Amino acid sequence: MRRRCWSWLSVFAMLSALCSAPLLAQTVASTEPANKPSGKPLTLALNWKAEPQFGGFYAAQVQGHYAANGLNVNIVEGGSGTPTIQMLLAGKVDYAIVSADEAVIALGRGASDIVALFATYQTNPQGIMTHAARGFASLEQVMRGDGVLLWQSGLPYAQYLRKKYAPLTVVTAPYLGGIGNFQNDPKVSQQCFVTSEPLTAAAAGVKVKTFLVADSGYNPYTSVMVTRRQRLDIAPDEVKAMVAAVRGGWNDYLADPTATNAAMQALNKAMSAETFAASAQAQRELIKTGSTAQVGEMSLARWQTLADQLLEIKVIQKPVAVDGLFVNL
Numbered sequence: 376m377r378r379r380c381w382s383w384l385s386v387f388a389m390l391s392a393l394c395s396a397p398l399l400a401q402t403v404a405s406t407e408p409a410n411k412p413s414g415k416p417l418t419l420a421l422n423w424k425a426e427p428q429f430g431g432f433y434a435a436q437v438q439g440h441y442a443a444n445g446l447n448v449n450i451v452e453g454g455s456g457t458p459t460i461q462m463l464l465a466g467k468v469d470y471a472i473v474s475a476d477e478a479v480i481a482l483g484r485g486a487s488d489i490v491a492l493f494a495t496y497q498t499n500p501q502g503i504m505t506h507a508a509r510g511f512a513s514l515e516q517v518m519r520g521d522g523v524l525l526w527q528s529g530l531p532y533a534q535y536l537r538k539k540y541a542p543l544t545v546v547t548a549p550y551l552g553g554i555g556n557f558q559n560d561p562k563v564s565q566q567c568f569v570t571s572e573p574l575t576a577a578a579a580g581v582k583v584k585t586f587l588v589a590d591s592g593y594n595p596y597t598s599v600m601v602t603r604r605q606r607l608d609i610a611p612d613e614v615k616a617m618v619a620a621v622r623g624g625w626n627d628y629l630a631d632p633t634a635t636n637a638a639m640q641a642l643n644k645a646m647s648a649e650t651f652a653a654s655a656q657a658q659r660e661l662i663k664t665g666s667t668a669q670v671g672e673m674s675l676a677r678w679q680t681l682a683d684q685l686l687e688i689k690v691i692q693k694p695v696a697v698d699g700l701f702v703n704l
Contacts, residue, residue, distance in 0.1 A: 433628075
């Protein structure tokens with residue numbers, strides 16, 4: 376699963392140099408501005424490899440939803456630190472997958488030409504994984520306990536937890552990926568995605584207990600599909616078709632991920648078929664909840680709460696108007 380060993384803040388510091396660095400040819404084939412609709416294939420940039428967190432985007436391809444909506448979509452995988460927002464704003468891709476806090480931070484730094492179209496995860500899958508034998512009953516106990524917590528301290532949720540549960544008594548150290556340190560030391564806890572590392576640990580015979588960061592009150596949408604507002608203005612029918620195709624793909628994937636998992640595994644041979652199936656099952660309740668009428672919908676209250684939280688922890692320096700940052704189609 377995605378392990379981004381970098382800080383959102385360091386990424387957005389590059390916004391002033393968006394157009395100065397060429398992208399790798401294998402990442403994006405075209406350098407035409409993304410705000411000029413044409414008959415060429417559309418590019419959707421992911422921020423990690425082909426895994427269940429992107430299942431619906433691939434299902435839209437496997438099940439023919441893109442084609443049925445008159446679209447030709449090329450999905451490009453990402454990797455650690457793939458700057459999908461910068462790629463979008465530089466006009467290198469047409470659509471991109473980001474986290475909601477990335478979008479708010481970008482807006483706070485002056486990047487107003489972003490609009491969120493579809494939020495996959497209604498409950499954020501980021502969490503803290505502990506050894507079950509520690510007996511922790513809450514995230515607060517982890518933060519105010521002993522032992523070591525491995526995490527990326529620059530991530531917004533880490534800064535939120537540090538403020539909420541201050542003073543922390545757990546010793547914090549950088550997270551460098553994987554579960555090796557966790558597996559070898561019963562006093563180590565670590566950041567995780569609840570659809571990934573806990574499954575890896577369980578497969579290795581390690582008993583874990585995982586706490587969702589969302590339960591602390593910090594719950595940004597993630598795996599959010601965004602485009603440029605210029606594109607929405609110029610080609611609204613295309614954007615609506617893209618959302619319809621993605622929604623159809625996610626509904627199909629949630630109903631039966633088998634065919635799409637097989638297609639993704641052909642691209643990502645590092646993940647076993649068993650892990651694909653387990654991860655797809657683990658994320659279901661995080662994607663389809665009772666709080667939305669249909670998969671992918673967003674609310675102003677959620678976006679505003681996130682913006683207020685980022686302002687409170689000083690990740691953004693001034694209030695931002697989020698009512699124009701997203702649209703439900």
